[in-house]
Amino acid sequence: MSETKWLSADERNAWVKLTAVxxxxxxxxxxxxxxDEGLTHFEYFTLAMLSEAPKRMLRTSALAARTNATLPRLSRVVTRLEGAGLVERSPCAEDRRATNVALTEGGWQKVVAAAPGHVAAVRRLVIDSLTPAQxxxxxEILTVVVKQLDPDGRMLASDS
Amino acid sequence: MSETKWLSADERNAWVKLTAVxxxxxxxxxxxxxxDEGLTHFEYFTLAMLSEAPKRMLRTSALAARTNATLPRLSRVVTRLEGAGLVERSPCAEDRRATNVALTEGGWQKVVAAAPGHVAAVRRLVIDSLTPAQxxxxxEILTVVVKQLDPDGRMLASDS
DNA sequence: TAGCCAAACTTGCAGGTACAATTAAGTTGT
DNA sequence: ACAACTTAATTGTACCTGCAAGTTTGGCTA
Incomplete structure (x- = not known):
């Protein structure tokens, strides 16, 4: 039962700003x-993760890890995206419990169409107001923070 | 209709980390x-904003601005917190459309009790892994970003 | 090969949030 | 004084997410 170590003025200021962001x-x-695209950020991110995967296809649980979604959440998002014709489910040959999720041609084109507007927003909201050094x-700072939040690096995984 | 200016490797890396966070x-x-406390972070934040206000009381819309909640959202959160005995609604004397939300004694004690654990989490997850310079x-960086996201400074307002 | 535990989803249910519509009260213009 | 407009807050409805339970398949052990 130790004394609480409160935040210094600088620390508090950084924290307040972070919560606002x-x-x-x-x-x-x-x-x-x-x-602009009728997608949530999470849906876009899901499609983007698929678009970067080999053959634009991932097993549901690998996709869940990359997007940091729970399995139930991802299952429903995939159902929605499938309904919109942007992805397709197919049974996994090696493990019949698993299902693969693949980007359709339409899904690929959706990502291609949505990317410029999204990047523009990222620039406008964050990147373009910062110097290269910032x-x-x-x-660097966020790399350290992510290490605390996700010690196993699930979200940045590069494996299959 | 200009060409998309894509992200550089550095920019992309910073962005990926930020989305992870x-x-x-x-x-x-x-x-x-x-x-530990049976509160969501948003509920805690709401109580904390109240605890810092003069007389631990704010009008609903001022509280909504500080927490960046929509009015409907805040209305329901206040209803929940009121049900838990942590805040009280009272009609506003100057403007009878408005309602004041005040921390109860129990609400104040809840904030006091919850703060150490919350601060510890903030330290563990973010602050303590960074150098003072970081x-x-x-x-500084987030100050710039917040200026883009909230040009009017609603969330950091110091007025009544 | 039978039996048992773990893993990969999927679905039922409960809770929180957004958007739009509603109610009530202040403000403005004539 | 009254009608039209704006503002403050709440509520109806729909959607999204988490947790827990259920189903199917894989792997491990006797």
Missing amino acids: LELLPAALDLQLSR VENLS | LELLPAALDLQLSR VENLS
Whole structure:
């Protein structure tokens, strides 16, 4: 039962700013994507992860790890995206419990169409107001933070 | 109709890390607070904003601005917190359309009780892995970002 | 090869949030 | 003084997510 070590003024200031970003940035990203493309940021991110995978296909649980979604959540998102014709489910040959999720041609084109607007939003909201040195600092700082949040690196995995 | 200006490798790396934090950090904060105190991070934040206000009281819309919640969302959160005895609604004397939301004594004690665990989580997940210089850099960087996200500074308002 | 535990989803149910419509009260213009 | 407009807050409806339970398949052990 130790004394609480409170935050210093600098620490507190950084934290307040971070909570503001946590609250505002997801909403801003969702707004642009749903307005322009009818996708949530999470749906876009899911499609983007698939688009970068070999053969544009991943097993459901690998996709869940990359998007940091729970399996139930991803299952329903995939159902929606499948309904929109953007992805396809297929049984996995090696393990018949598993299902593969693959981007359809339409899904690929959706990602290609949505990417420029999304990147523009990322630039406008974050990147373009920072100096190159700040971008690099931010990257280093967040690398450390992510290591605390996701020690196993599930979200950045490069394996199959 | 201009060409898309894609992200450089550095920019992309910073962005990937930021999206990871956006996904993981809220979940981690919610986990600690709901496990230890039965509060969501948003509920805790709402109580904390009230605790810092003069007389521990704010009008609903001022509280909504500080927490960046929509009015409907805040209305329901306040209803829940009121049900738990942590806040009280009272009609506003100057403007009878408005309602004031005030922390009860129990609500104040809840904040006091919850703060140490929350601060510990903030330290563990973010602050303590960074050098003082990184904390300051982070603060500067996020100040710029917040300016893009919230140009009017609603979330950091110091007025009534 | 029979039996048992673990893994990969999927679905039922409960809870929280957004958007739109609603109610009530202040403000403005004539 | 009254009608039209704006603002503050709440509620109806629909959707999304988490947790827990269920189903099918894989792997391990006797």
